[in-house]
Amino acid sequence: MSASTRPTRLFASALTAVALLAGAACSSGDPEPDAATAAGYNLTADQNRITTDEVPEIAAKVPQAIRDRGTLIVTGSAGTAPPLRFYADDDTTLIGSETDFAYLIGDVLGLDIELTAADWAQNFVRIDSGEADTFISNVTVTEERKEKYDFATYRLDSLAVEVKKDSGITFDGPKDIAGLKIGVGSGTNQEELLVQWNEENIAAGLDPAEILYYQNATDYYLALGSGRIDAYVGPNPSSAFHAIQSGETEVVGTFSGAGADLQGEIAVLTKKDNGLIVAINEALNHLIENGTYAQVLERWGISSEAIDSSVINPPGLPKKPA
Numbered sequence: 001m002s003a004s005t006r007p008t009r010l011f012a013s014a015l016t017a018v019a020l021l022a023g024a025a026c027s028s029g030d031p032e033p034d035a036a037t038a039a040g041y042n043l044t045a046d047q048n049r050i051t052t053d054e055v056p057e058i059a060a061k062v063p064q065a066i067r068d069r070g071t072l073i074v075t076g077s078a079g080t081a082p083p084l085r086f087y088a089d090d091d092t093t094l095i096g097s098e099t100d101f102a103y104l105i106g107d108v109l110g111l112d113i114e115l116t117a118a119d120w121a122q123n124f125v126r127i128d129s130g131e132a133d134t135f136i137s138n139v140t141v142t143e144e145r146k147e148k149y150d151f152a153t154y155r156l157d158s159l160a161v162e163v164k165k166d167s168g169i170t171f172d173g174p175k176d177i178a179g180l181k182i183g184v185g186s187g188t189n190q191e192e193l194l195v196q197w198n199e200e201n202i203a204a205g206l207d208p209a210e211i212l213y214y215q216n217a218t219d220y221y222l223a224l225g226s227g228r229i230d231a232y233v234g235p236n237p238s239s240a241f242h243a244i245q246s247g248e249t250e251v252v253g254t255f256s257g258a259g260a261d262l263q264g265e266i267a268v269l270t271k272k273d274n275g276l277i278v279a280i281n282e283a284l285n286h287l288i289e290n291g292t293y294a295q296v297l298e299r300w301g302i303s304s305e306a307i308d309s310s311v312i313n314p315p316g317l318p319k320k321p322a
Helices: 006-025 035-040 064-069 097-109 120-129 189-203 217-226 236-246 277-290 292-299
Strands: 071-076 085-087 112-117 149-156 158-164 181-185 210-214 231-235 249-256 265-271
Touching: 064 071, 071 097, 071 120, 085 097, 097 112, 097 277, 097 292, 120 265, 149 277, 158 217, 158 236, 181 189, 181 217, 189 210, 189 231, 210 217, 217 231, 217 236, 231 236, 236 249, 265 277, 277 292
Parallel strands: 071 112, 181 210, 181 231
Antiparallel strands: 149 265, 158 231, 158 249
16 A cells, blocks of 8 residues: 555555444434534645744743744654544644644644654654654654653554454453564554563563564554454554544553553653753643643543643653663
8 A cells, every 4th residue: 555545545544444433323313413523523625723922031932043944844644543643534634632732732822733744763864854843653762762852742642552452362461462463553652661661571481472563543543453463552542532432443552652660651852962852842831831731631532641731751661670
């Protein structure tokens, strides 16, 4: 499957499921709602986004080069992870909670937002090279990443184990991955956790899990549906959204993206010490205070991942033992 067809097919599948859910919710005498706005989700390119006013005293803290340019360049995933970051029905416009937060930050800072998309690892490269100013795409704070990047938190990090409906698979902890074929995104913190759990299980005499790697949501949906994998571990918002939309999978367990001893947090990532993170942190706290932050979470069904305040560089997922 070519990269250009993936967003369209994912979106078409999502729309079909939304339409079915909406139809079931209507009486026979009611008009059927537009599939693109059913079930509370606006999946069209015309997002009617939540907006807020510029705050000059926060905007003044943006580095001068970015202020002069007038644009904040935001990179993120390639657009197949609803409700976080995915393509609208025009197969071109990036929408979702992560893009909504990017635009709100731009509002506070008085900057236009330029959204770009790349595979996961390439987003870090874009930050390193200065091609992008921020990486806003479900990025977990880790101690290793903090050596190269600054973070301003804006959401809790919850991961989910998604399986085919009626598979009989349950998840209460790391031992439950033993013997399974599990899909995960390469280079993610969930991959790191799975590898760690697998090593611990093997040391305890349990069957090893087979970990398989996917870069696009459509790829693991197909693998899960066909039985090539038993489970997929990814961001809880995306798994919960997909389970509802498809009607073919279910979430059987959730856990912190930072492991058992720490609640993981999702954050805006910038290049370390480039002077941008303070302005972004203050912008996020302003959004929390004025209520627009909560509106975005509610709009995309992820209010359970709200935080009370944005923090710069909190404790992150620990580094692997040397």
